[in-house]
Amino acid sequence: MDMSARPLVEVRDLQVNFVSREANVAAVNGVSFDLMPSEVLCIIGESGSGKSVTMRSILRLHPPRRTVIRGHIRVGDYDILSLSERAMNEVRGAVVSMVFQEPMTALDPVYRIGDQIAETVMRHEGCSHADAMARALELMELVKVPSPERRLRAFPHELSGGLRQRAMMAVALSCRPTLLLADEPTTALDATVQIQVLIMLRKLQRDFGMGVIFVTHDLGVAAQIADKVAVMYAGRIIEYGSVADVLMRPAHPYTLGLLSSTVHGQSRETEIEAIPGSPPDLRHLPPGCSFAPRCKFAIPACSASFPPLVAVGPNHAASCLRVDVVRQDSMALAS
Amino acid sequence: MSTQAQARLEQAPDRGGRAQPMLIASHLKRYFPIRGGVLNRTVAEVKAVDDISFTVLKGETLGVVGESGCGKSTLARLLMHLLPRDSGDIIFDGDAVGQLHGLPLRDLRRNMQMVFQDSYSSLNPRLPIEQSVAYAPRVHGMGRAQAKRTARELLQRVGLRPELFAGRYPHELSGGQKQRVNIARALALNPRMLILDEAVSALDKSVEAQVLNLLGTLKREFELTYMFISHDLHVVQYISDRVMVMYLGQVVELGPVDAIYAHPRHPYTAALLDCRLTVDPATRIETPPLVGDPPNPINPPSGCRFRTRCPHAERICEERMPLLGEWNNRPESHLVACHMVHAGSGHSKAPPGGLH
Numbered sequence: 001m002d003m004s005a006r007p008l009v010e011v012r013d014l015q016v017n018f019v020s021r022e023a024n025v026a027a028v029n030g031v032s033f034d035l036m037p038s039e040v041l042c043i044i045g046e047s048g049s050g051k052s053v054t055m056r057s058i059l060r061l062h063p064p065r066r067t068v069i070r071g072h073i074r075v076g077d078y079d080i081l082s083l084s085e086r087a088m089n090e091v092r093g094a095v096v097s098m099v100f101q102e103p104m105t106a107l108d109p110v111y112r113i114g115d116q117i118a119e120t121v122m123r124h125e126g127c128s129h130a131d132a133m134a135r136a137l138e139l140m141e142l143v144k145v146p147s148p149e150r151r152l153r154a155f156p157h158e159l160s161g162g163l164r165q166r167a168m169m170a171v172a173l174s175c176r177p178t179l180l181l182a183d184e185p186t187t188a189l190d191a192t193v194q195i196q197v198l199i200m201l202r203k204l205q206r207d208f209g210m211g212v213i214f215v216t217h218d219l220g221v222a223a224q225i226a227d228k229v230a231v232m233y234a235g236r237i238i239e240y241g242s243v244a245d246v247l248m249r250p251a252h253p254y255t256l257g258l259l260s261s262t263v264h265g266q267s268r269e270t271e272i273e274a275i276p277g278s279p280p281d282l283r284h285l286p287p288g289c290s291f292a293p294r295c296k297f298a299i300p301a302c303s304a305s306f307p308p309l310v311a312v313g314p315n316h317a318a319s320c321l322r323v324d325v326v327r328q329d330s331m332a333l334a335s
Numbered sequence: 336m337s338t339q340a341q342a343r344l345e346q347a348p349d350r351g352g353r354a355q356p357m358l359i360a361s362h363l364k365r366y367f368p369i370r371g372g373v374l375n376r377t378v379a380e381v382k383a384v385d386d387i388s389f390t391v392l393k394g395e396t397l398g399v400v401g402e403s404g405c406g407k408s409t410l411a412r413l414l415m416h417l418l419p420r421d422s423g424d425i426i427f428d429g430d431a432v433g434q435l436h437g438l439p440l441r442d443l444r445r446n447m448q449m450v451f452q453d454s455y456s457s458l459n460p461r462l463p464i465e466q467s468v469a470y471a472p473r474v475h476g477m478g479r480a481q482a483k484r485t486a487r488e489l490l491q492r493v494g495l496r497p498e499l500f501a502g503r504y505p506h507e508l509s510g511g512q513k514q515r516v517n518i519a520r521a522l523a524l525n526p527r528m529l530i531l532d533e534a535v536s537a538l539d540k541s542v543e544a545q546v547l548n549l550l551g552t553l554k555r556e557f558e559l560t561y562m563f564i565s566h567d568l569h570v571v572q573y574i575s576d577r578v579m580v581m582y583l584g585q586v587v588e589l590g591p592v593d594a595i596y597a598h599p600r601h602p603y604t605a606a607l608l609d610c611r612l613t614v615d616p617a618t619r620i621e622t623p624p625l626v627g628d629p630p631n632p633i634n635p636p637s638g639c640r641f642r643t644r645c646p647h648a649e650r651i652c653e654e655r656m657p658l659l660g661e662w663n664n665r666p667e668s669h670l671v672a673c674h675m676v677h678a679g680s681g682h683s684k685a686p687p688g689g690l691h
Contacts, residue, residue, distance in 0.1 A: 046539035047510070146627070160628040161403070190402040190566060191610040196623040217539060220612025224619055243616040259614060261544035263569040271551065272573070274544035278509060 007034035008179060008211040009058070014071035016053050016062070016235075023283045027053040029235040030071075035228075037178070038209040042216060042226035042243070044258070048279055050235035051215045055181050058213070059096055060088055075179055094124040097172040101184040103164035107156040113140075113167045114152030120174045139170040144200060162193035166200070173204065180205070182214045186221060198224050219262055223247055231255050234280050234290035240309070241316030250330045251318035253295045260333065289320070297322045343485050344472060346525045346557070347446050349393075351429035356664070357528055357560045358391040358414070358447075363423035365413055369633065379633045383409040384420075385584035390662055391528070396554070396561040398575030398592065400568060400607065402629045406584040407564045411532045414562070415449050416440055428527075445475060448521035452533035454513035458505040464516045465490065465501035471523045489519040493549060511542035515549070522553065528560040536565060547574060568611050572596055577666060580604045583632055583640040586659050590669030600671040603641045639674065649674075651681040 016028035028050040035041050045051040056062055057069055058080060073080040078091055100106040108116060117139055118132035127135075133152070140148035143166040156164055165185060172180060182201070186194040202225055205212050216222055222229055222243065229246040231239040231254065239252040250256045257275040266272060277294040280286060286293070288303035295302065302321055309317040312327065320326060365384040368377040383406045391397045401407050412418040414425060416433065424431055427446060430438035451457040458467055468486035473479065487497035493515040505513055514534065521529055531550070535543045547570065554561060565571050571578060571592075578595045580588040580603065588601040599605040609624035625644055630636060639657050642648040651674050659672040674682035 046541060162628045190629070191568070191612075192402060192607065192623075192625040193628055195610050195612070195620055196626065199620065199623055218612070219540075219614045223614050223616040224612055226616070247614050247616060258540060261541045262614065263544070263547070263567075263573045264611075264613060265569070266573055268573060271548045272544040274548055275541040276545075278511065278542070 005036060008037040008039075008076060009033075009035035009213070010072070010074040011054075011058075012072040014054060014057060014073065015069070016050070016057055017068040018062075019066055019068055025282045026285055027235055027282060028057070029285070031232075031235070031237055033230055033237060033240065035179075035211050035213060037211055038205070039227050040205060040212040040214060040225055041228045041230060042214045042222040043230050043232055044216060044219065044222055045232035046217055046258075046279065048234075048282065049232040051232045052183055053235075054232070055098075055183060055213055055215050058179075058181060059092055059098055061098075090124075093120050093177070094175045095177055096179045096181060097175070097177040098181040098183065099165070099168050099172045099185045101187050103161070103168040104156060106168055107164065107171075109156055112153055112155055113159070113170075117152075117167075117171050117174050120171055124175045135174065136170070139174055140167070142173070142204070143167070143170045145170070161189055162197065165189060165193075165197055169197075169201070169204075173208070176208060177210060179211045179213070182212060184216055185214075187216070187218065194221070195224075201225065219247060219258065220264075231258075234285060235282065236290070236306070236319070237309075238291065238320070239318040241313070245313060245316040249313075249316075249327070251312040251316065251323045251327055252291075252320050253297050253322070253326050254291045255318075256326060256330050256333070257294075297325055343488070343523075344445075344475065344477065344525045346527060347442070349428070349527075353393060355393070355429050356390040356426075357393045357428055358562075359424075359426040360390075360414065361388045361424045361426070363387045363410070363413055363425070364421045365409055365418060366421055381632045382584045382635060383632060384413060387423075387581075387584075387586055388659075388662070389579055389586060389589060390664070391560060391562055392577075392666060394558065394560055395576040395666070396563055396574055398571035398578040399562065399564040399581060400566065400571050400578060401581035402566065404583075404629055404632055405581040406632070407581055408532055410581075411449065411530050411562070411564055414530060415447065416443065417449075445524045446526050447528045447530065448524065448526040449530040449532060450514070450517050450521050450534040452536055454510055454517055454537065455505060457517055458513060458520075460505055463502045463504055464495075464508070465497070467505075467516065468520045468523050471520065475524060485523060486519070489522055490516070492522075492553070493519045494545075495519070509542075511538050511546060514538060514546055518546075518549070518553070522557065525557070526559070528562070530562045530564070532564045533566070534563075535570065536567065543570070550574070568608060580607070583630065583635050585640060585672065586670075587641065587672045588670065589659065589662070590671075591667055594667075594669050600669070600676050601641075601673045602645050602647055602675070606644075639672075647675060647682075647684060649682055655681075 012032050014028055014031040018025040031054050043051040075096055114136045117136035121132040121135050137148055145151050145166050186197050226243040229243050230237045233254050239255050260273040261275055275294055280290050288305055289307050292298040292302040307319045307321045309319045310323055311317050312323050363384055364386055366380040366382050369379045371378040399407050413420045427438055427443055432438045432443050433440055465486045468489055469482040472482040472485050490497045495515055535546050563574050575592045578592050579586055582603050588604045599608055606624040636643050638654055639652040642652040657672045657674045659670050674680040675684045678686045
C-alpha cells in the first residue's frame with residue numbers, strides 16, 4: 001500500500017462518555033487510529049470493550065443529549081464531530097454507511113426490500129423511483145441474492161437470515177460509500193452462511209475499493225477478512241498491527257489470553273486456558289492498566305498508570321509494560 | 336458423597352446398570368402444523384423433528400450440531416417434555432417416560448435438567464438468584480432452610496460467592512454469571528443428566544472458556560451425562576465423546592467425535608467442518624463449502640433432504656431417502672445416512688453391493 005497516501009479515516013484521542021443521573025460510563029477512553037483507503041480494519045473486543053461505541057461515533061449515532069464525545073474524527077474531507085446535523089445526513093449513507101448485526105431490526109418491517117434500497121438511492125442521488133428500482137435490482141444481483149426481482153418485492157420477514165443480511169448490505173452499498181462500517185454482520189448467521197457473506201464482503205470491498213471497519217468478537221472472522229487488527233479492552237486499543245502480527249504473534253497479555261481461551265482443536269484432556277475474572281466496571285475504571293487485575297504477567301508498576309503503546313515491530317504496537325515477557329510466551333504458543 | 340453434598344437431594348440410583356443407556360429416544364416425531372385459509376385447516380407442516388432415534392450412554396457427552404432450523408432445540412424440548420411429541424418413545428435409564436407403569440414426568444425432571452441459551456430470559460427477574468436456585472428443591476419437598484443451604488452451596492460450586500451474589504437479581508449479573516446461576520439451578524435437584532442447549536453460545540470467548548471448564552469439572556464431580564447442543568463445531572469437538580449431526584429434522588451422521596472430525600462420511604458433515612474458521616490469516620477460505628441457506632423445513636426436498644445443496648447428488652438421492660440404520664449399542668459405531676456410503680444403494684460412488 002502507498003504509505004504516502006492520506007488516510008481515509010483519522011481518529012484521534014476519541015473519548016465517549018454516557019452520562020446519566022446515576023452514573024458516568026467511560027465507554028471509550030482515548031482511542032486513536034488511521035484507516036487507509038480500501039483497507040480493512042477489524043476491531044476485536046468482548047462485550048463492553050467499546051468497539052461498537054467507537055464505530056458508532058464515526059456516524060454520530062449516539063443520543064446527543066446523554067453522550068459526551070471528545071477528540072477528533074476525520075473521514076475523507078469531513079470533520080465529523082463539527083458537522084451540523086444536516087451536513088451529517090449527507091455523509092450518512094453516501095460517504096459512510098453501516099451494516100448491523102441484526103438485519104431484522106435494522107430493516108424496516110413495513111416496507112418492501114426494493115423500496116428500502118430505492119429510498120436511499122433517491123435521497124442521495126435525486127433520481128426517479130424507476131431509476132432507483134433499477135439500481136436496487138443491480139445491487140441485489142451484486143450481493144448475490146437468488147431471484148432478485150422477486151426478493152425486491154418481499155418484506156424483510158419473508159427472507160431468511162442470510163438473505164436479509166445481504167439485503168442490508170445492498171442498502172449500505174447503494175450509494176457507493178468510501179467507508180463501510182460493519183458491526184458484527186455475520187455473528188447471527190450460521191457458519192455455512194457466515195463464510196459466504198464474508199467471502200462476498202471481501203470481494204465487494206476489493207471491487208469498490210472501500211475502506212472497511214469491521215467490529216467482531218470472533219478472532220476467526222477477523223483472520224478471514226482483516227488487513228489490520230485493533231484489539232480493544234475497557235475502551236482503549238491495547239494492541240494494534242497487521243492481522244498476521246496480532247493473531248500469530250500477539251504482544252499484549254489480553255490478546256494472548258483471548259487466543260488461548262478460544263476453543264480450536266485443543267485436547268479434551270486439558271482445561272482451556274481461560275482468562276480469570278471479568279472485565280472492569282466502566283463506571284469506576286482503575287487508574288493503571290485496566291487488564292492488570294486479570295493479568296498473569298502483572299507487576300506493581302502496571303497499576304500505577306496506563307501503559308503507553310510500545311512499538312514491538314514495524315506497524316505493530318501494544319500498550320503493555322511487559323511486552324518482552326509476553327512475546328516470549330506468544331512465541332512459545334506459536335511453535 | 337462429602338458432607339458438602341448432604342444438604343442436597345440424593346442423586347437417584349442407577350437402576351439399569353452401566354450398560355443400560357441413560358437415554359434412548361426412538362422414532363421421535365414432532366410436526367408443527369401451519370394453518371391457513373378460511374377454515375383454518377392445516378395447509379402445511381414444519382417437520383421439525385422427523386423420525387429421530389439415538390442413544391445417550393451413561394457418563395458420556397453427546398454433542399448435537401446443525402444449522403439453525405434443523406430441529407436441535409425442538410429435540411431438546413421433546414426430551415424434556417416441554418413440548419409433547421407426535422410419536423416415538425423416550426426411555427430414561429430403562430424406564431419409558433410418561434406411560435402407564437413408566438417413569439412419571441416429575442421423576443424425569445428430577446433426573447434430567449436443561450440449561451438454555453438465553454441466560455436472562457430463563458431466570459425469573461423478580462427472584463433473587465438464591466431463590467431461583469432453591470425453587471426446585473422446595474417444589475420437591477425440601478424445607479426452606481435446607482433449600483437455601485443447597486442453593487448457597489451450589490452458587491459457591493459454580494464460582495459465585497454466595498455472600499456476594501445470593502441476594503442479587505438477574506439484571507445485576509453479567510451474562511457469564513447468569514449462565515452460572517442457570518447451571519447451579521439445573522444442578523439443584525442433583526440430576527443425572529443435563530441438556531445444554533447452546534449454553535455457551537451467547538457468551539464472550541473468555542467467559543465461554545471459563546464456563547466450559549466449569550462444565551467439565553461439574554461433570555466429573557457429580558457424575559453427570561451431558562447432551563450438548565451447539566452450532567460451534569470447535570466447542571463440540573472439545574466437549575463431546577460422540578457427535579450427532581442434524582439436517583432439517585433428521586440425523587445425517589452419528590459417531591465418535593474423533594472419527595467424525597477426522598473422516599466425516601456425510602457430505603453435509605464435511606461441508607460443516609470446512610466452514611470452521613481458524614485464527615491463522617494465511618488459511619483464508621476462498622470458495623464457500625456450501626452455497627445457499629438451509630432450505631425451508633416446510634415441504635423439505637424429497638429423498639435425501641441435503642440433495643439440493645449436495646455436490647454429489649444423483650437421481651437415487653431424489654427418489655429414495657437414505658437411512659441412518661440401527662445403532663448397535665457400541666460407542667464406536669459410526670452411522671451415516673447417505674447413499675454414497677451404503678453398499679448397493681444405486682449411487683455411482685457407493686461401494687459395490689453385498690459387502691455389508
